[in-house]
Amino acid sequence: MTDFKGAAQSWSLVAFFSVVTLTLLLCVVTGPDRDDLDEFYTGYRFLSPLRNGLAIAGDYISAATVLTVGGIIALCGYDGVVLALSTLLSLLLLMFLLAEPLHHTGRFTMGDVLARRMPGRAVRITACAVTLAALVPMMVVQLAGVGQLLAYVLGFSDSTMRTGCVVGAGALMITYAALGGMRGTALIQILKTVILLGSGLVVAALILHTFGWSPPTLFRTAARNSGAGHNYLRYGLQFAGGKHPALDMVSTQCAIVLGGASLPHVTMRMYTAGSTRQVRRAMSWAVSAVALFIAVMTVVTVGATALIGAKTITAADPRGSTAYLLGARAAFGTDLSRPESLLFTTVTTAIFLTLLASVASMTLACANSLAHDIAARPDTPPLREMALARLSALAVGIPVIGLAVLSQHRSLQPLAILSFCLGASAIAPALLYSLFWRRYTRAGLLATLIGGTVSVLVLLPGTSLVSGTPQSAFPDADFNWFPFTTTALVSVPAGFLCGFVATVLSRRRSGARARNRYESIEPVLLAGPAYPKNG
Amino acid sequence: MSADSSELHPLRHRPARHASPVPPSPPPTRQSNGNSNWRSVRARSWTGPHRDLRLLRRACRRQRRVAAFAALGYFAVFLTLTVALPSVMTAPALGGLPAGLCLALVQLPVTWLAVLFYEYTARRHVDPLARRVRHQTPHPRDEQVGP
Numbered sequence: 001m002t003d004f005k006g007a008a009q010s011w012s013l014v015a016f017f018s019v020v021t022l023t024l025l026l027c028v029v030t031g032p033d034r035d036d037l038d039e040f041y042t043g044y045r046f047l048s049p050l051r052n053g054l055a056i057a058g059d060y061i062s063a064a065t066v067l068t069v070g071g072i073i074a075l076c077g078y079d080g081v082v083l084a085l086s087t088l089l090s091l092l093l094l095m096f097l098l099a100e101p102l103h104h105t106g107r108f109t110m111g112d113v114l115a116r117r118m119p120g121r122a123v124r125i126t127a128c129a130v131t132l133a134a135l136v137p138m139m140v141v142q143l144a145g146v147g148q149l150l151a152y153v154l155g156f157s158d159s160t161m162r163t164g165c166v167v168g169a170g171a172l173m174i175t176y177a178a179l180g181g182m183r184g185t186a187l188i189q190i191l192k193t194v195i196l197l198g199s200g201l202v203v204a205a206l207i208l209h210t211f212g213w214s215p216p217t218l219f220r221t222a223a224r225n226s227g228a229g230h231n232y233l234r235y236g237l238q239f240a241g242g243k244h245p246a247l248d249m250v251s252t253q254c255a256i257v258l259g260g261a262s263l264p265h266v267t268m269r270m271y272t273a274g275s276t277r278q279v280r281r282a283m284s285w286a287v288s289a290v291a292l293f294i295a296v297m298t299v300v301t302v303g304a305t306a307l308i309g310a311k312t313i314t315a316a317d318p319r320g321s322t323a324y325l326l327g328a329r330a331a332f333g334t335d336l337s338r339p340e341s342l343l344f345t346t347v348t349t350a351i352f353l354t355l356l357a358s359v360a361s362m363t364l365a366c367a368n369s370l371a372h373d374i375a376a377r378p379d380t381p382p383l384r385e386m387a388l389a390r391l392s393a394l395a396v397g398i399p400v401i402g403l404a405v406l407s408q409h410r411s412l413q414p415l416a417i418l419s420f421c422l423g424a425s426a427i428a429p430a431l432l433y434s435l436f437w438r439r440y441t442r443a444g445l446l447a448t449l450i451g452g453t454v455s456v457l458v459l460l461p462g463t464s465l466v467s468g469t470p471q472s473a474f475p476d477a478d479f480n481w482f483p484f485t486t487t488a489l490v491s492v493p494a495g496f497l498c499g500f501v502a503t504v505l506s507r508r509r510s511g512a513r514a515r516n517r518y519e520s521i522e523p524v525l526l527a528g529p530a531y532p533k534n535g
Numbered sequence: 536m537s538a539d540s541s542e543l544h545p546l547r548h549r550p551a552r553h554a555s556p557v558p559p560s561p562p563p564t565r566q567s568n569g570n571s572n573w574r575s576v577r578a579r580s581w582t583g584p585h586r587d588l589r590l591l592r593r594a595c596r597r598q599r600r601v602a603a604f605a606a607l608g609y610f611a612v613f614l615t616l617t618v619a620l621p622s623v624m625t626a627p628a629l630g631g632l633p634a635g636l637c638l639a640l641v642q643l644p645v646t647w648l649a650v651l652f653y654e655y656t657a658r659r660h661v662d663p664l665a666r667r668v669r670h671q672t673p674h675p676r677d678e679q680v681g682p
Contacts, residue, residue, distance in 0.1 A: 081639050082617065089610050092646055096602040096653060215640070216630035233633045234625045235617045246618035253614055257607075276665065280657060284650045291643050298640075526591050527665035 008329070008336065011345040012153050019352050020172060023188050027180035030187050037382040040389060041108040041368055042272040043182035049278045051190055053285025056269045058189025060091055060261070060286065061196065061293055062358035063142045064416050066351065067149070071320025072238060074301040074313055074327070077219075077226065079238035079249070084294045086253045090260035091290050095283035098262070101435045102270040103279040104528045105521065109365075110264050110427070111373035112271075116521060117434045118442040118514075124373040126449045130430075131264045131369040133453060134422040136400060137415035138263070139362045143170055143404035144412055145321065146355045152322060153348060163405050169356060170401035176360035177367055177393040182272065185361045192353040193289055199328075199346040200296035206331040207303035218299070222306035232305075241469065243483045255488035259423030262431060265358075265365035276528045300327040307331070318471075319413075325351060363400075367392035411473045414465040417486050418456065425491035426452030433499050435525065438518040441510045444503030451498025452491060459487035587671065591664040598661055602653050609645070613638055 032039040047055070065087060073080030106113040111127035147166035156162060176184060211218040223232040231237055239245040239252075261267075273279035301320075304313060304327030316322045328347040332340045371389035380388075407415070430448045433440045459482050460466065466473050468480030503511075617624050617635055624635030 078633075078636060078639070081636065082614070085639055085642050086610065088642070088646060089606060092606050092649065093603060095650070096606060097599055214630070216632045219632055219636065230625075233636055234621060235635070236621075249618055250614060253610075257610070277658075277662065280654060284654055287650050288647060291646050295643050522592070523588060523668050523671075526588070526595050527668040530669050 008341060008344060009153070009155050011341055012348045015345045015349040016150070016154065016352050019349050019356070023191070023353070023356065024172070024175065026187055026191075027176050027184035030183050031180050032183060032386075037385055039183065040181040040386050041372070043186045047186065047272060047274075049273070049281035050285050051186070052269065052273055052278070052282035054193040054289060055186040055189040056266065056282060056286035057289035057293070058193040058357060059266050059269055059361050060290055061193070061354065062138070062362075063145055063351075063355040064138065064358075066196075066297065066324055066354055067145055067321040068319070068413070068416065070297055070301045070324040071313075071317070071322075073298055074305045074323035075226070075310055075320045076237040077223065077228070077232035077302070077305075078235050080301070081298055082235070082249075082253065083238075083256065084298060086256040087260055088287070088291055088294050090257045090262075091266075091283075091287055093257065094261035094266070095280070095287055098267070098431055098435065099270050099279055099283050100276055100528075101525050102267055102431070103273055103276065104525055105435070106267075106271045108268075108271060109369045109372050110267060110431075111369060114430065114434055114445060117440070117517065118445055120442060123442065123445060126446055127430075128369045128373040130422065130426050130449050130453055132366055132396070134263055134419050134427060135265060135362045135366050136396070136403075138419040139359055139366075139396075139400045140403045140407060141412045141416045141419075142355060142359045142362070143173075143400060144408040146359070147404070147408050148317070148321065149325075149351065149355065152316070153325070153351075159409075162408065166404050166408060167401055169359070170397060170404065172356055173359040173363050174393050174397035176356070177363040177397070178390040180360075181389075182268075182364065185357065185364055186269075186272070188353070188357045189361065192350065192357045195346060195353060196350040197289060197293055197296065199343065199350050200293065200300060202343060203328045203331050203347060204296045204299040204303075207299055207307070207327065210303070210331070211306070215299075218302060218306055222302045225307075225309040226305050227310050239485065242464070242485060247489060248484045248486070251484045251486045251489035254492060255417065255420045255424045255486045257424075258428045258488070258492060259420035259425075262428040263419065263423045264369065264427070265362045267431075268365050268368065297324065300324055300331070303327045304330055319411075363393050363397055366396040370396065407473075411465070411471060414460060414463070414473050417463075417465060418460055421456045421460065421487050421491055422453060424488050425456050425495040426450075429492070429495040429499055433496075433503075437503075438515050438522075439503060439507060439511055440499070440518075441503050441506045441514045443506035443510070444499045447502030448495055448499030451502075452495030455491040455494040456487050459491060463487065585671075587664060587668050591661070591668050594661045594664055598653075598656060602649070606649060609642070613642075 069080060069084050069087065071080075072083055102113055105116045109127070110131060111124040114123050114127050143166055146169040147162045150165040150169070151157065151162040154165075156165065176188065180188070208215070208218065211221065219233060223229060226232040228237055235249065236245055239248040242248045270279060273282050301323045304323045307330040308326060313320050313323050313326055316326060325348065328344060332344055336344065367389050370392035371385060375388045375392065376385045426449050429452060430445055433448060434445055462480060462482035463485050464472060464480045464482075465485050466480070467475075467477045469475070472480075616638075624638070625633045628634040628637045
């Protein structure tokens with residue numbers, strides 16, 4: 001029931017190539033019409049809130065979410081559900097706290113937002129460096145995941161073909177980002193969200209139908225088939241091996257809640273909305289779409305455990321990355337009729353699109369930051385800056401492909417955690433402070449960004465994700481000294497504290513200047529620009 | 536997080552008053568002495584202790600705080616209960632599911648409600664003030680931040 005042999009596999013192959021062709025075509029057709037910088041960086045001038053919301057949701061539901069969190073839900077039950085909920089909470093907090101100020105003060109990149117408060121090249125360069133440091137690991141995770149998943153679904157087993165899959169998918173994502181710009185990627189994200197939600201809803205309905213539309217039955221069956229019994233429905237399975245499971249869980253949730261939505265590829269979509277109301281409405285749609293998807297994902301992956309058992313899932317992938325696909329496959333039963341196999345192909349298509357699209361928009365966020373914050377000067381002509389942005393996509397993409405090829409056989413979890421922790425410890429404090437604290441100084445900002453990043457980079461290699469256990473990235477070595485799996489419990493306070501201390505120390509000289517600067521931008525920050533953006 | 540002096544003596548929040556499209560009557564505290572009526576307040580420099588901006592700042596802050604604390608608070612309580620009192624969270628609740636899982640699944644509809652409530656209050660209490668402040672900003676085109 002779980003193999004992808006025969007018809008399902010050939011259908012998947014067809015689906016994959018049609019997705020690639022179609023999205024490439026869409027990218028070329030909808031790429032920026034003219035040599036207009038605004039259009040390349042922010043896409044459509046007035047994307048309607050619904051579409052913008054779907055694009056935000058598309059950016060936010062990355063392949064890492066679908067595959068990793070799906071796997072954790074399927075294998076660990078309760079812990080996975082909490083993880084999925086903190087993903088949702090992160091987007092909700094983005095909507096409540098940051099979306100509107102970001103929209104008001106930002107233009108193209110995170111560097112713009114920070115430089116609006118503290119103008120200067122040092123701020124922009126640091127912002128770009130942190131953007132790259134936070135997004136490159138995530139891109140490596142996704143791209144290596146593409147290789148694994150493609151090889152699994154399309155049935156390539158030898159490692160040359162897997163490497164080929166990684167390189168091919170990487171080349172595609174560079175093409176999307178460079179040709180399509182924000183416009184092309186927005187369209188792909190919308191398409192992806194719609195297909196993912198549509199197919200997911202059908203599959204979830206089928207699974208619930210199997211269990212008589214009763215979630216308790218579904219969860220109880222899953223608990224019975226998971227091999228963990230009642231522990232499946234309570235916390236502790238995910239961190240069972242750690243020294244402090246409770247603190248470990250809190251630390252992980254902290255990293256996801258603060259880091260998830262502050263990653264630059266999500267915040268960059270805030271700049272594309274037209275007015276305050278539109279950004280709010282767009283975020284409402286995005287939160288709703290993500291909430292719906294989390295419900296769907298929970299049902300499908302728990303259904304996978306209930307229908308085929310945890311052993312089959314771990315046999316396909318030890319971390320359960322393929323649980324979502326297996327659940328969808330199991331929902332249709334053993335023999336596929338033609339409409340059923342078509343539906344299943346839609347699910348695979350949605351996963352392919354997710355993998356390709358999320359890497360593409362991360363590439364775009366990195367390329368925009370490189371081009372706009374570092375390479376371009378105020379007097380750079382728009383045409384040249386656009387060429388720079390396209391070249392940057394190439395410059396970011398090629399090393400990422402290399403890293404993904406090198407790391408595809410190792411555990412990728414530390415890299416994903418690195419991204420989330422950097423978002424939570426460096427980017428989130430910097431954005432919160434600079435948007436809401438009027439005495440925040442430039443030294444404070446730099447200290448937050450650098451201090452948060454350094455603390456994550458120092459602590460993370462000591463966790464058990466990197467070394468010491470058979471599941472870690474370097475199972476043969478053992479330099480594990482940090483007691484938790486994520487660094488957020490220490491590095492988030494470190495990031496906030498660095499900013500606070502540096503601001504207090506530098507306040508005598510630059511505190512008054514910072515205050516004046518804040519007062520001059522406060523009306524725009526709170527009320528928005530007097531005319532609609534990009535208008 | 537802010538060191539605004541109006542924070543020290545906060546006015547009681549009266550939602551219907553400053554949300555109305557008609558200019559509100561002058562507040563009794565500062566501007567009520569003699570000829571300083573609504574128009575003259577409007578004409579003041581916006582970097583000074585401007586009334587609209589202050590009201591907007593307060594409305595935004597209130598909105599942000601209530602929303603963020605509600606969302607974070609629910610999750611923090613949920614997480615604390617999960618790790619500190621596992622016996623509560625594993626007690627059977629609806630349909631035989633553990634209470635923890637029920638609380639977790641309830642968060643999805645609660646999120647929708649929170650979003651609706653946020654949109655409603657923002658439209659009602661923040662947007663009219665923001666519009667007023669926006670129209671007073673003297674340099675509408677100071678958007679260009681060079682790289």
